[in-house]
Amino acid sequence: MIELVNIRKSFEGKEVLKGISTSLEPGKTNLIIGASGSGKSVMMKCMVGLLRPEEGSIYYDNRDFLGLDDKEVREIRREIGMLFQGTALFDSNTVQENIEFPLKMFTNMTAKERLDRVNFCLEQVHMQGINKRYPAEISGGMKKRVGIARAIAMDIKYLFCDEPNSGLDPVTSRVIDELLLEITQEFKITTIINTHDMKTVFDIGDKIIFIYEGQKWWEGNRADVKIANNKELKAFIDASQF
Amino acid sequence: MLLFYHFGKYLLFLKGMFTKPEKFRVYWERTLHEMSNIGIGSLAIVAIIAIFQGAVTTLQIAYQLISPLVANPVIGSIVSDSSILELAPTITCLVLAGKVGSHIASEIGTMRVTEQIDALEIMGINSAGFVALPKIIAGIVMVPMLIIISIFLSNVGGIIAGQASGILTPDEFIQGARDTFRTFNLIFSLIKAFTYAFIITSVSCYYGYYTEGGALEVGTSSTRAVVYSAVLILFSDYLLSQLLL
Numbered sequence: 001m002i003e004l005v006n007i008r009k010s011f012e013g014k015e016v017l018k019g020i021s022t023s024l025e026p027g028k029t030n031l032i033i034g035a036s037g038s039g040k041s042v043m044m045k046c047m048v049g050l051l052r053p054e055e056g057s058i059y060y061d062n063r064d065f066l067g068l069d070d071k072e073v074r075e076i077r078r079e080i081g082m083l084f085q086g087t088a089l090f091d092s093n094t095v096q097e098n099i100e101f102p103l104k105m106f107t108n109m110t111a112k113e114r115l116d117r118v119n120f121c122l123e124q125v126h127m128q129g130i131n132k133r134y135p136a137e138i139s140g141g142m143k144k145r146v147g148i149a150r151a152i153a154m155d156i157k158y159l160f161c162d163e164p165n166s167g168l169d170p171v172t173s174r175v176i177d178e179l180l181l182e183i184t185q186e187f188k189i190t191t192i193i194n195t196h197d198m199k200t201v202f203d204i205g206d207k208i209i210f211i212y213e214g215q216k217w218w219e220g221n222r223a224d225v226k227i228a229n230n231k232e233l234k235a236f237i238d239a240s241q242f
Numbered sequence: 243m244l245l246f247y248h249f250g251k252y253l254l255f256l257k258g259m260f261t262k263p264e265k266f267r268v269y270w271e272r273t274l275h276e277m278s279n280i281g282i283g284s285l286a287i288v289a290i291i292a293i294f295q296g297a298v299t300t301l302q303i304a305y306q307l308i309s310p311l312v313a314n315p316v317i318g319s320i321v322s323d324s325s326i327l328e329l330a331p332t333i334t335c336l337v338l339a340g341k342v343g344s345h346i347a348s349e350i351g352t353m354r355v356t357e358q359i360d361a362l363e364i365m366g367i368n369s370a371g372f373v374a375l376p377k378i379i380a381g382i383v384m385v386p387m388l389i390i391i392s393i394f395l396s397n398v399g400g401i402i403a404g405q406a407s408g409i410l411t412p413d414e415f416i417q418g419a420r421d422t423f424r425t426f427n428l429i430f431s432l433i434k435a436f437t438y439a440f441i442i443t444s445v446s447c448y449y450g451y452y453t454e455g456g457a458l459e460v461g462t463s464s465t466r467a468v469v470y471s472a473v474l475i476l477f478s479d480y481l482l483s484q485l486l487l
Binding site: 048049050070074075076077078080081082084085086088089090091101102104105106154160 | 261264265268356357358360361363364365366367368
């Protein structure tokens with residue numbers, strides 16, 4: 001379980017996160033929603049340690065993430081997979097090399113075992129047979145799926161996704177949503193998704209955290225979102241309807 | 243103040259880089275790949291520069307020195323010693339700062355702005371060590387080799403130019419080069435090569451690693467890497483000459 005306690009983060013004197021406290025439900029899809037610039041990406045980067053908050057604590061199964069040394073942080077990070085907004089695939093490597101990279105670094109698997117694992121991961125994201133292609137040779141939606149495959153190559157406990165639907169058409173967005181839900185349920189991992197796509201919220205959100213101007217403005221489940229008596233949340237949802 | 247800020251950050255970057263590799267074999271493979279990139283990839287430009295450098299130096303020394311009172315082999319000794327002491331290591335490394343340095347800074351800078359370095363961190367990999375260490379080791383191994391080749395080709399260029407212009411024969415050139423050859427000069431040249439290799443690769447890795455923004459900033463980092471590497475090469479050239487000669 002991931003727990004955030006009073007997280008504060010500023011950039012050049014401007015406070016972006018203003019004391020956020022919340023917990024993420026294990027084995028579920030946790031969605032962080034909010035407008036652009038609300039602080040949700042900063043919050044996610046703080047959670048994975050790419051940014052260090054000035055105040056507060058982050059606990060991974062009661063382990064104080066911010067109080068650990070570099071080596072211990074790396075140990076926790078091996079339990080984490082992340083899908084970046086721009087996918088962050090290594091562009092000089094093939095799809096297969098991208099997915100097997102963490103396996104090469106952290107396991108003693110043979111080449112055959114690694115290939116089997118790569119094929120298994122590609123199968124999970126319905127992308128079989130593209131092992132030898134380079135990221136530049138595949139579409140945006142395919143890159144996202146390869147990014148998910150790379151994230152799950154190791155036995156992870158937490159999957160972080162930063163705007164997984166950005167830049168994708170509505171059909172591909174739904175495919176990615178379904179994939180994330182499938183993977184969360186099948187591997188029993190805790191998935192944390194940053195999004196402002198309300199369709200994603202209504203389709204796959206188990207727990208929803210609404211961030212407004214750097215503060216946790218509302219949290220609840222997807223059934224509660226529609227009936228929430230919160231002016232800013234309602235405005236955000238209404239702006240997404242068409 | 244900014245100078246001290248960057249110097250401190252650079253030292254911390256180097257400190258963070260030297261940790262135990264997660265998987266030695268992967269680092270080793272990357273180092274071999276970088277050695278090929280830096281060494282084999284720079285061979286042609288180094289060879290061209292060295293040959294013309296030797297040839298032009300021979301012609302210019304001859305232009306200044308030719309007189310009945312100066313023996314022809316003196317030209318060979320001056321060209322040879324100049325190549326070993328200064329021209330081959332410094333000029334070659336200034337060119338390598340442009341070629342290799344900009345390549346390193348733009349490669350790492352692009353990895354930074356496309357979140358590939360963040361991806362390495364999330365996987366639990368020491369990203370500074372992973373992207374920079376193989377390049378620095380490869381540079382330290384390959385640049386001195388390039389300098390040795392450069393010294394040799396510089397002399398070859400001098401011999402060709404001397405012969406082609408009728409100024410001195412190859413035998414006279416070689417005789418001059420051998421007469422004044424000192425092993426220490428070669429050692430000094432290699433000390434310079436190691437120092438410059440470290441400067442080029444580490445400074446370029448530093449500027450690439452701390453790139454912030456997008457494509458424009460990658461270009462800026464690349465330019466800074468080349469400029470600061472060149473300035474540090476010239477500064478350390480003076481310092482090493484003062485200390486060791």
